[in-house]
Amino acid sequence: MLKRDKDGAEAGVDGGTPTASIADVAAAAGVSRQTVSNVLNAPHRVREETRRRVEAAITALGYQPNRAAQALRAQTSRVIGIRIESIQIDSLTTVHDRFLHALAEAVQAIDHHLLVFAADDPDDEIGTYTRLHRTGAVDAFVLYGIDEDDVRPRQMLHLGAPFATFGRTGHDTDHLWVDVDDETGGAAVAQHLVARGHRRIGFVGWPEGSSVGDRRVAGLRGVLDKHDLLGECAGLDLRGQDEIANGVTLGGILLDRPAPPTAVVAASDTLAVGVVQAARARGLVVGRDLAVVGFDDTPTAGVFDLSSVRQPIEAVARSIVRALQPHLPAGGTPPQPETEPSTSEVFAGRLLAPTLVVRASSAAATPR
Amino acid sequence: MLKRDKDGAEAGVDGGTPTASIADVAAAAGVSRQTVSNVLNAPHRVREETRRRVEAAITALGYQPNRAAQALRAQTSRVIGIRIESIQIDSLTTVHDRFLHALAEAVQAIDHHLLVFAADDPDDEIGTYTRLHRTGAVDAFVLYGIDEDDVRPRQMLHLGAPFATFGRTGHDTDHLWVDVDDETGGAAVAQHLVARGHRRIGFVGWPEGSSVGDRRVAGLRGVLDKHDLLGECAGLDLRGQDEIANGVTLGGILLDRPAPPTAVVAASDTLAVGVVQAARARGLVVGRDLAVVGFDDTPTAGVFDLSSVRQPIEAVARSIVRALQPHLPAGGTPPQPETEPSTSEVFAGRLLAPTLVVRASSAAATPR
DNA sequence: TTGTAAGCGTTATCAC
DNA sequence: GTGATAACGCTTACAA
Numbered sequence: 001m002l003k004r005d006k007d008g009a010e011a012g013v014d015g016g017t018p019t020a021s022i023a024d025v026a027a028a029a030g031v032s033r034q035t036v037s038n039v040l041n042a043p044h045r046v047r048e049e050t051r052r053r054v055e056a057a058i059t060a061l062g063y064q065p066n067r068a069a070q071a072l073r074a075q076t077s078r079v080i081g082i083r084i085e086s087i088q089i090d091s092l093t094t095v096h097d098r099f100l101h102a103l104a105e106a107v108q109a110i111d112h113h114l115l116v117f118a119a120d121d122p123d124d125e126i127g128t129y130t131r132l133h134r135t136g137a138v139d140a141f142v143l144y145g146i147d148e149d150d151v152r153p154r155q156m157l158h159l160g161a162p163f164a165t166f167g168r169t170g171h172d173t174d175h176l177w178v179d180v181d182d183e184t185g186g187a188a189v190a191q192h193l194v195a196r197g198h199r200r201i202g203f204v205g206w207p208e209g210s211s212v213g214d215r216r217v218a219g220l221r222g223v224l225d226k227h228d229l230l231g232e233c234a235g236l237d238l239r240g241q242d243e244i245a246n247g248v249t250l251g252g253i254l255l256d257r258p259a260p261p262t263a264v265v266a267a268s269d270t271l272a273v274g275v276v277q278a279a280r281a282r283g284l285v286v287g288r289d290l291a292v293v294g295f296d297d298t299p300t301a302g303v304f305d306l307s308s309v310r311q312p313i314e315a316v317a318r319s320i321v322r323a324l325q326p327h328l329p330a331g332g333t334p335p336q337p338e339t340e341p342s343t344s345e346v347f348a349g350r351l352l353a354p355t356l357v358v359r360a361s362s363a364a365a366t367p368r
Numbered sequence: 369m370l371k372r373d374k375d376g377a378e379a380g381v382d383g384g385t386p387t388a389s390i391a392d393v394a395a396a397a398g399v400s401r402q403t404v405s406n407v408l409n410a411p412h413r414v415r416e417e418t419r420r421r422v423e424a425a426i427t428a429l430g431y432q433p434n435r436a437a438q439a440l441r442a443q444t445s446r447v448i449g450i451r452i453e454s455i456q457i458d459s460l461t462t463v464h465d466r467f468l469h470a471l472a473e474a475v476q477a478i479d480h481h482l483l484v485f486a487a488d489d490p491d492d493e494i495g496t497y498t499r500l501h502r503t504g505a506v507d508a509f510v511l512y513g514i515d516e517d518d519v520r521p522r523q524m525l526h527l528g529a530p531f532a533t534f535g536r537t538g539h540d541t542d543h544l545w546v547d548v549d550d551e552t553g554g555a556a557v558a559q560h561l562v563a564r565g566h567r568r569i570g571f572v573g574w575p576e577g578s579s580v581g582d583r584r585v586a587g588l589r590g591v592l593d594k595h596d597l598l599g600e601c602a603g604l605d606l607r608g609q610d611e612i613a614n615g616v617t618l619g620g621i622l623l624d625r626p627a628p629p630t631a632v633v634a635a636s637d638t639l640a641v642g643v644v645q646a647a648r649a650r651g652l653v654v655g656r657d658l659a660v661v662g663f664d665d666t667p668t669a670g671v672f673d674l675s676s677v678r679q680p681i682e683a684v685a686r687s688i689v690r691a692l693q694p695h696l697p698a699g700g701t702p703p704q705p706e707t708e709p710s711t712s713e714v715f716a717g718r719l720l721a722p723t724l725v726v727r728a729s730s731a732a733a734t735p736r
Numbered sequence: 737t738t739g740t741a742a743g744c745g746t747t748a749t750c751a752c
Numbered sequence: 753g754t755g756a757t758a759a760c761g762c763t764t765a766c767a768a
Binding site: 031032033034035038045046047050069071072073074075136 | 737738739740743744745746
Binding site: 019062063064065066067068069071072077079084085086087088089090091092094096097098100101104105108113114115116117118131133134135136137244273277299300302303 | 387434447453458464466472482485505612
């Protein structure tokens with residue numbers, strides 16, 4: 001039952017069906033197709049000796065169950081879908097790429113595949129989710145970069161396909177999400193800087209309304225408040241889109257103040273790098289005359305010896321898959337055991353803590 | 369025939385089969401399943417009025433053909449597979465990410481899906497190709513980052529699955545490949561620098577044996593030779609792994625020479641950024657005292673105002689899909705028309721030209 | 737313990 | 753022009 005070319009060779013470079021089917025294995029082992037299936041899906045129901053014979057045939061033929069047939073039968077594709085974002089021209093972020101890779105690994109661990117697709121805009125995105133869901137090509141989705149007022153979770157709920165998000169809206173608790181605790185990250189940066197003696201700490205962030213950016217600054221301000229520094233830092237909070245040029249501009253404005261900050265926290269490495277440029281342009285040595293800290297720990301942060309808050313992306317990916325798993329049609333595989341004890345059985349969302357990576361840009365003992 | 373929960377509602381958040389099948393459409397339109405299938409696959413064989421009725425039912429029910437059933441029937445998954453590489457810690461490259469996104473768009477254009485997977489090493493990679501191919505989950509593969517002595521193409525030929533590579537080995541012409549003409553890129557850089565009056569042009573590259581790196585330097589040297597500058601540039605060619613630190617070290621060595629180069633070409637932006645650091649550390653202003661040019665036009669190149677050779681990644685992705693298309697089991701869709709005239713019908717491989725993006729790092733009119 | 741039968745949704749073949 | 757039949761490869765009852 002092996003498909004063969006007219007000339008009798010196994011199907012060549014252009015495909016066909018070069019693989020053995022369950023019937024081939026059955027024939028080779030001298031049993032029925034069912035027994036082969038049982039060996040794979042319910043080994044305990046098969047006599048030891050028969051099992052051995054079948055397994056021998058399986059390896060001999062290199063048999064692998066056909067995914068389409070399984071999918072059709074089980075009404076389950078065992079595929080997770082995610083949109084792949086396009087590179088932001090002016091942004092340095094590698095978070096998305098790290099996440100994709102980590103997610104690929106995480107879904108493989110539960111015998112699923114990862115399907116990626118590009119979408120031009122949110123409508124196109126939802127349209128694709130719908131299509132992939134209705135055609136049965138994808139069982140569940142992962143949504144990336146959920147923002148404060150993101151409408152996609154609601155639309156997904158309406159779609160009815162299982163999904164989990166990396167990030168959360170301001171209010172939603174009606175869907176699965178995993179997020180990095182940006183507030184903690186911001187607080188860690190503030191503590192780090194305050195401990196080093198900084199009192200006038202500036203912030204260069206994104207416009208209000210991005211959940212991530214807002215939480216980062218909230219964490220920062222919380223600590224400043226605790227140390228009674230909000231007064232000294234008043235007016236040192238500037239905002240702009242995530243572009244290096246904005247970091248340069250806004251950083252420059254801060255540094256040109258009569259009482260400039262001795263440390264600047266940026267909402268991203270992209271902005272932070274701009275601030276570094278601005279400092280250098282003014283003859284300041286970052287790490288000595290000015291402390292700068294960014295977020296996301298991009299490769300560029302390494303170049304600039306920039307302290308940065310690193311997100312535990314790999315853990316996020318694993319956590320998302322674990323959250324999704326009970327909702328996957330292929331309920332077979334039991335959830336992977338967790339590293340840390342958890343209450344994941346009941347959770348809608350989960351927060352993971354980021355880590356501050358300290359480099360030279362904030363290593364100076366004390367400001368001027 | 370719509371699957372329903374026990375309580376009669378359409379299958380809820382956890383899946384099931386919320387979609388209408390072809391039988392539902394047939395019933396709704398009062399025709400047989402075949403007629404519905406014909407409306408979709410051979411409309412000309414169906415009477416105008418019947419077609420309308422069926423199409424109405426299709427939209428009414430939001431019917432989308434089940435992908436698993438199609439795959440089983442047609443022995444074709446209409447899925448392209450590619451390995452997703454992990455982020456290189458010390459490297460700045462975004463080429464892989466751009467490529468993934470571009471490839472996702474390109475395969476969607478021919479009604480295919482893109483499946484990505486992570487692999488730990490080349491063996492794991494080939495193992496996964498094999499599994500994906502044998503299970504029928506993937507029709508064809510795209511291999512990224514083919515190197516001079518890469519054995520993967522040979523292994524793929526042995527596997528028998530259709531594939532195309534981004535990059536080429538030194539000799540192979542027995543498989544489909546698309547590559548960027550790195551030699552032309554190197555030459556363009558050299559011409560650019562020579563035209564600006566540079567005569568002592570250094571090179572900081574990767575160790576010999578990487579096809580990409582070797583070709584870049586070959587293009588460079590070709591132009592230097594043409595201008596009789598190889599003598600003056602003797603000994604200005606240093607090599608190291610693709611890390612910023614190596615750029616700093618090697619760049620420093622070049623700049624500390626008695627007769628230092630007035631321009632340094634790096635095999636990558638990563639190394640180039642290191643060279644820039646080395647120059648700054650010596651009080652040199654890049655773009656005035658020293659010209660630096662990199663490769664790949666990463667976001668970081670923008671930060672440093674670094675001239676860089678940009679690869680036409682999107683075109684590569686489209687070209688790869690076009691090359692693959694005649695070899696895909698789903699031979700239905702005719703190849704997309706090309707922008708430029710071509711001999712693609714007979715090609716095994718194709719070279720695409722990169723572009724030099726000139727920025728401030730090499731914009732200086734003339735060296736000292 | 738093993739085998740037989742049926743069906744997942746689709747489409748190609750062949751009657752009507 | 754339309755509809756019945758069969759088959760793609762697999763697995764879940766059920767029968768032997």
